[in-house]
Amino acid sequence: MRTRHRILACATAVLIGSAGALTTPSAAQAANLLSNPGFESGTLSDWSCSGGTGSVVSSPVHGGTKALAGAASAADNARCAQTVSVQPGTEYTLSAWVRGNYVYLGVDGGASTWTASASDWKQLTVSFTTGASQRTAEVYLHGWYGQGTYHADDVSLDGPGGGDDAEAPTAPTSPRVTGTSATSVSLAWNASTDNVGVTGYDVYRDGVLATSVTGTTATVSGLTPSTDYRFTVRAKDRAGNASPDSQAVTATTDEKGDDTRFIQAAPYLYLGWGNPPSATEVMNATGIKWYTMAFILAQNGCNPAWDSQRPLTGGVDESTIKAIRAAGGDIVPSIGGWSGNKLGPNCATPEALAGAYQKVIDAYDLKAIDVDIENTDEFENPVVQDRILGALKIVKENNPGLRTILTFPTLNTGPNSWGNRLVERSHALGADIDNFTIMPFNFGGGADMYGSTVNATEGLKGKLMSVFGWTEAQAYAHIGISGMNNSSDTGEITTPRIWTQIRDWANSHHIGRLAFWSVNRDRPDWEFTSITAGFTG
Structure with missing residues (x-):
């Protein structure tokens, strides 16, 4: 890549060959001066x-x-x-x-x-x-x-940018490949420092700008299978000064093949609460394709209904699902949740519970179902845990191609004892669960939401590897993250920047699912929904 250097009184930082030896950087190189240059914010911010x-x-x-x-x-x-x-x-x-x-x-x-x-x-x-x-x-x-x-x-x-700041950030260090697919490469690096502050990073592919990000991870897509690529990274500050290039890192994309992994970016949409927005308007504004629709509960015993009161067909829920599908999207129903009269305790046997699930599947010709298993009536009840796993095994056998999801609480280190039991019993009963989605929030006010989410996910990954004998990549592919935008119930704050970091980490580790609670709360600009739409697994 042709680079123009600014002539300054201080010495220029030099990156030497593949060894990556650096002298002390201080001079500013050319930088991408534009804000939101790749529109990755999901909005027209600064344009x-x-x-x-x-x-x-x-x-x-x-x-x-x-x-x-x-x-x-x-x-x-x-x-x-x-x-x-x-x-x-x-x-x-x-x-x-x-x-x-x-x-x-x-x-x-x-x-x-x-x-x-x-x-x-x-x-x-x-x-x-x-x-x-x-x-x-x-x-x-x-x-x-x-x-x-x-x-x-x-x-x-x-x-070079305008202003008096002429000092460049330090070069990013330890660039590394964190994942590849047939058409993408995921990268990470260590943060740069700057006298005023680093505002972002430009990622170059074979000397050409590939993407710009604010965090220390990126996924470069649109690549060719079985092809070698060379990547470097530059940091930039608000004045437009750019660091020297990082060390180069190379990656080879995977061979082209059928991607049979279950990938789903599906934030929660709740039609029974919180001035629900138009699902199709949000799709048009953000690019989101899937929704997790909440909540299917029990009505008059072992009968499924939205919020225990709205029928599966003939109401607003069915009409919304039809509109979403007409717009090119789809839904997965959330069965259960924290509160309410749930199917798990009300259906006496796995077979009866599978029959209730089947009514939901048939009503909407579903590709996937999610059982949100929480609280003492389901999650902390071994009989009901096994009943749910048995029912999911039955519907999976009766509906070829159906994907099954379990959503459950977590500690910031991974599953608690009940979560560990759920994973262990799913293996013992042969439930063949496609995705184990954890809810990494409500750890307590002031928690590091990025660090806690990553730690909780890594804990689940280790449990899945231990129980199922999966490789690290196989375990990640069976994991989902369901966060909470803005403030959690215990006052933890997940900002759009933190959610972007979580999304980028999830992409770079190729997990299977990303969701958050909820689109109803994502106003006025649908920032979290737009970020979630960028999840590619």
Whole structure:
């Protein structure tokens, strides 16, 4: 990759070959000055699009999990722009990956470039020099009138930022590959330091910007199976200074094959509480495809009903499910929960309980069911635990292809004694559970929610490996995380930044499921839902 260095009084940090020896870094390299350059926030944060024509989508993407869609019409070219601080009389390079007809990239009042047709991702690049007194620059993308929607991703403005801060962050250390698939590579590295503060990291694939992230993990997607790739990482600060490159790390993508793993990003949607939002509007705004719909309980004995009162068919629940499916999504019902009159204690035998589950499966032709097993009536009751496992085994045998999920509480170190029993008995009874989803929250106020979630998941992984004899990768593939957005019941705080870290960790370790409680609470911008939509397993 061609790199422009700034000439400063202090020494320049140098990365030496594959050995990665570093002198003390202090000089600033060129950086990507744009905020939210890959739209990974799930919003148009820091971008302004004309006439409400811009949106963030989860497909197609060039890198990461999100991209910009600009809906050009006969009356609007869908111009999306961002203004940044720059230095006078300085050369900059602007680039972006685009798809569509007549897509333009440029700087207001300066140079621009365009493509007449890009059926697949194509990189546009243009260089310009700022004026003698210029302190800001507005960069833009737009389509053309009547030419339809264009897509853009991984936009980069390469050069020194404005302001007085000229000290670069230190280079990221210990870059490493944490996972591969046929089309993606997951990476992690140790954090950089800076005199003011590190604001993000740019990940380069074979010398070309692949994605930008705020944390110390990233997944680069859209790759070719059985192919070698080389990755480096740079840290950047608010002034636009960039660190030297990290050591290079190489990875080979897996061979192409059928991915039979069960992958599900499915936040909770509860139609019986909390001013439930329009499921399809949230799908359009965030790219989410699955919902975990709550809660199916018992009505008049061993009969399933939504919240013990709404029928399976003919009501708002069924109409919502139909709308979700018409929009290209699907649902998994949450059977049980913390409170209410549950099926597990009310159905006397595994066979009777399986019959209740079957009514739910048949009502919606389900691909998966989730039993949320909590509290003393189910989770801390060995008879009911075994009854639920026996029922899930029966419906799995009677419904080929059905996926089964168990959701249950956890300690911050992994399953408690009841959780350990649930895992052990699922193996002993041959229940063939596809996913064990833990709920890593309510540990106590002030908990480190990222660290506690990771520790709890690692504890479950160890238990699954021990009980089932699985490899580490097999255990991760059978694990789910169901968090709680914002404040938990005990006052723990999970911010969008922390949830993004959890999501990225879950992607890099290829777990099977990600959920949170709940979409009803994710207002006004559906931030957590957008982040969850970026879960790829």
